[in-house]
Amino acid sequence: MKLKNTQALTSFEYSWLLKRIFPYIKRYLGRVILGFVIAIPVGLLDGVVSFALKPYMDYVAGKQNLVLYGHEISYTILAISMPFAIIFFAVFQGLLRYLNSYLTDWTSIKITNAVKTDLFSKLVYMDTSFFDENSSGIIISRYLSDPDIASRGIVDQIKTFIISLFGAVSLIVVMLYSSWKLALFGVIVLSIAFMPVLLIRKKIKSVSNKSTVISGEITTIMNETYSGNKVVTAYNLQDRQKQLFNKEIQNSFEVSISLTKRVGWMSPMMYLIASFGIAIVLFYGTKLIYDGSMTAGSFASFVTSLILLYKPVKTLGNTLTGVQTIFVAMGRVFELFDYIPTIKNSENAVSVPPITKNIKFKNVSFGYVEDVDVLKNISLEVKKGETLAIVGNSGGGKSTLVNLIPRFYDVKSGEIQFDDVNIQNFKIEDLRNNISFVFQDNFLFTGTIRENIMLASNNATDTDLYDVLKASHLDEVINSLPDGLDTVLGERGLTLSGGQRQRVAIARAMIRNTPIIILDEATSALDNESEAIVQKALDNLMRNKTVFVIAHRLSTIKNADRIAVINDGCLVELGTHDELMKIDNGQYKHLYEMQFKASDKEFVK
DSSP: OOGGGOOOTTTTOHHHHHHHHHHHHHTTHHHHHHHHHHHHHHHHGGGHHHHHHHHIIIIITTTOOEEETTEEEOHHHHHHHHHHHHHHHHHHHHHHHHHHHHHHHHHHHHHHHHHHHHHHHHHTTSOHHHHHHSOHHHHHIIIIIHHIIIIIHHHHHHHHHHHHHHHHHHHHHHHHHHOHHHHHHHHHHHHHHHGGGGGOHHHHHHHHHHHHHHHHHHHHHHHHHHHTHHHHHHTTOHHHHHHHHHHHHHHHHHHHHHHHHHHTTHHHHHHHHHHHHHHHHHHHHHHHHHHTSSOHHHHHHHHHHHHHHHHHHHHHHHHHHHHHHHHHHHHHHHHHHTOOOSSOOOTTOBOOOOOOSEEEEEEEEEOSBTTBOSEEEEEEEEETTOEEEEEOSTTSSHHHHHHTTTTSSOOSEEEEEETTEEGGGBOHHHHHTTEEEEOSSOOOOSEEHHHHHHTTOSSOOHHHHHHHHHHTTOHHHHHHSTTGGGOEEOGGGTTSOHHHHHHHHHHHHHHHOOSEEEEESTTTTSOHHHHHHHHHHHHHHHTTSEEEEEOSSGGGGTTSSEEEEEETTEEEEEEOHHHHHTSTTOHHHHHHHHHHHHHHHHHHO
16 A cells, blocks of 8 residues: 555545544533533624614714613713623633633544554554555654644534634624625625635645655655764765755745635635625615615624624635545545555464474565566475575575565465464464564664663563573673663664673563564674674574574574575575585576685785
8 A cells, every 4th residue: 555645535535534633522422512512602792892782872972861671771871881891791701712612623633543542553554564654754644743724623524614603603694684685695605705616625635635745755864864864974965855845845935836726715705705796785785775674784784794794704614625625634544544455364263372393485476566476486394403504695684585585475375384384374474473573673662771661571470581681691681781671772772782782682582482483684783793692693593492593603603504596596406515505507606715715805804
């Protein structure tokens, strides 16, 4: 699944999207409804000022007493009380706005966090190929930014819609109260002004999708600049990184401005139409005043309401635009939810029984890209407790072969079997619980050394930990650190040397205590002294295990039970070191002699 290729095909299926998001809203439905209920008087109170203008102009300005339900109220009392009443209503509305905003933000953040949590739960179970195909930036953008837009925005936009709607209703009521003839005309004009909003749905979808991809690219460049800072500095790649970043920033600008060119005319167009309406209302209202059909106070109240009505109508238009953006993001979110990883448990999957005989590769073929095989029809048997070394040319498929054992990828054809049972019949979690990995570049998490080792086992005791530290030759490193096992590692464990990181990884593999060990170039990046120490730790790790060793330095695998030579995806030789060295023009013999000739030359120098 390439996240760049998102189409968000469900963006206009509003009812379906709302049904999908509703379970998250339902958890906090009481607060959501309360927030919406409070939004109603917040909107209705928008009409207070314009409503008060009629009695103020007709009675206070005209110095006439108001007769209300048979009671006469002095215009002086009105002059004193009305300003205070307006202030009271403004304070009351302000308090309601605060409470409404608090409830909206609380529920929005809760809903967003719930969506992000569920999405992340899906992310951690994604196939290895998913991470191969997608950059860190686009993943971060899709899994963090889209939920923010989709779930946090939906409650806020509905609240804004309710406030604007009831604000418009209250102002229209005031207009009807002042003059139903003018009100009818004003509503028609503003309805016409509102129409352009309906024309931009598809453009919003296109721009939103492009913006997400560009945002991901920008994040990727930032991540690569951070993670590869030494390479950037060593090769003077600062200008290259700046050019890449500037290019994406320019792309972001062009996408955004394209939306502005197509959508930016809406606001001035709405304002122009509204202005024509107000101008006509002024002409017609003046006529009604001269005819005696309307008082000056009613007219002032009406015009104020009409002018104030432009804001909620414009807000409604912006809200609908924002809602469409939300639905596009929502479509992308549920696109992620609906993605089913290709590596999954089969029906009736079982636990892995103890291996008693062997691990077999039966006619295994595999390719990362369709029609391009990296492994070609490999058949191989590894007995329980045997150490198999895998060597060959770079890119020949060595790492790919061992990556198929824990089902990082699934074979294209053929089978991998434990005691004649296809590994695809085993529960994935249980399968991987039987395998420990030590990589060339082992990832250490931010945290303490203790945490990085113990995360591999839920049942390990402190005694197990200290036994592992000794066996992995990590105890001397721990003793040299001021905080010992509780030393906090920086990101990726870069506060330790390469050899120290390898020993932490070996300790992590040891404490897992699995029957199968996979060592993928575990010492190739180390100097001779570090390699010697790490090799001792590896020897302890490999004891009484079934081991697959990928090694570039052939000196480290002479004592393997057997050696498999894989070149260009094919198994070309298989046997012990001595057996392979007896093959005339053998590929292993050629590799071995080349390495030791190179070593001898280095020694002579």
